[in-house]
Amino acid sequence: MAERMVDVDGAELCTETFGDRSDPPVLLIMGTGASMLWWEEGFCRMLAEGGRFVIRYDHRDTGRSVTRKRGSSGYTGLDLAGDAVGVLDAYGIPAAHVVGVSAGGALAQLIALGRPDRILSLVLISTSRAVPGDRELPPPTEEFMRFASSAEADWSHTASVIDYLVEYARVLAGSRRQFDETAVRDLVRRDVERAHRFAAVRNHDSLPEGERPRRPLSSISVPTLVIHGTADPMFPFGHGEALSEAIPGAGLLALEGAGHGVDRADWETIVRAIIAHTAVDGPVRAPRRNAGPRRTDVGCDPDTGA
Structure with missing residues (x-):
């Protein structure tokens, strides 16, 4: 399908759809700092072939959506x-x-808390609680923290940015699986070259939160499925466990050895789970534990999306 620009409260956002509009709608929300290309086309087509109308879009300051100069975003995370x-x-x-x-x-949790009428169901992948909870969460891996504290890029130089983002993706992928550098480098290159002003994505690093809903996660009543890699170095597996326990009736699908994000090796598993969860006659509940240990040695970080 062709890309379509839409106006959201004066902000031009780039969107794209896959599948038949008469099928159940699935809205894909990428992490902050990442364009819709990170919901790869092959993944979106698999969902569409499973009978879903799929929508992906570029956040502000990513891809072909509206961009502003560094430090002048004028919006919040809640926006x-x-x-x-x-x-x-x-x-x-x-x-x-x-x-x-x-x-x-x-962001999906915030919508469910603030606008529950707009949510049919939730699938939460490689993420953590959007509002505070009682359970203590594990820290980031040392490798992730080293990269976050020391890696730099020359944002005026395309090759430097691409190298930086490939290495970031390598860290996010974790250490238990082989990293496909060729595929990731191609995706990063296309993402950088497609963007109106790629350096604008850095606005996401310092967004104010905005006034978040005060309702707890326990008030979320829509069917929810949490999908989490057991080797996620940004949000360790304990984050997925805590999230699934905080939302009543939520299922937890563990991806053995997976890092942070939607790895091509897991597409079939994730798509099958989403199709089942979004079935017209109701979700097929995932078991509380599908694979992987109760807790791993891996760590977390807040609002960097990749």
Whole structure:
């Protein structure tokens, strides 16, 4: 399908759809700092072939959506959640199944807390709680923290940015699986070259939160599935466990050896789970534990999306 620009409260956002509009709608929310290309086309087509109308879009300051100079974004993290609702409005969709990864999963939770009428179900991938909870969460891996504290890029130089993002993706992938550098480098290159002003993505690093909903996660009543890698170095497996325990009736699908994000090796498993969860006759509940240990040695970080 061709890309379509939509207006959300004066902000031009780039969107793209896959599948038949008569099928159940699935809105994909990527992590902050990442364009819709990270919901890869092959993944979106698999969902569409499973009978879902799929919508992906670029956040503000990513891809072909509206961009502003560094430090002049003029919006909050909560506004990004509002953008997702605005995309549904643009397509005339009253409510959708919402799938969020990384910080996109936090945005999905905020929508469920603030606008529950717009959510049919939630799928939360590689993410953590959007609001505080009682359970203590494990820290980031040392490798992740070393990269976050020391790696740098020359944001005026395309090759430097691409190298930096490839290495970041390598860290996020964890250490238990082989990293496909060729595929990731191609994706990063296309993402950088497609963007209006790629350096604008750095606005996401310092967004104010905005006034978040005060309702607890326990008030979320829509069917929810948490999908989490057992080797996630950004949000360790304990984050997925805590999230699934905080939302009543939530299922937990563990991806053995998976890092942070939607790895091509897991596409079939994730798509099958989403299709089952968004079935017209109700979700097929995932077991509380599908694979992997109760807790791993891996760590976490807040709102960097990849």
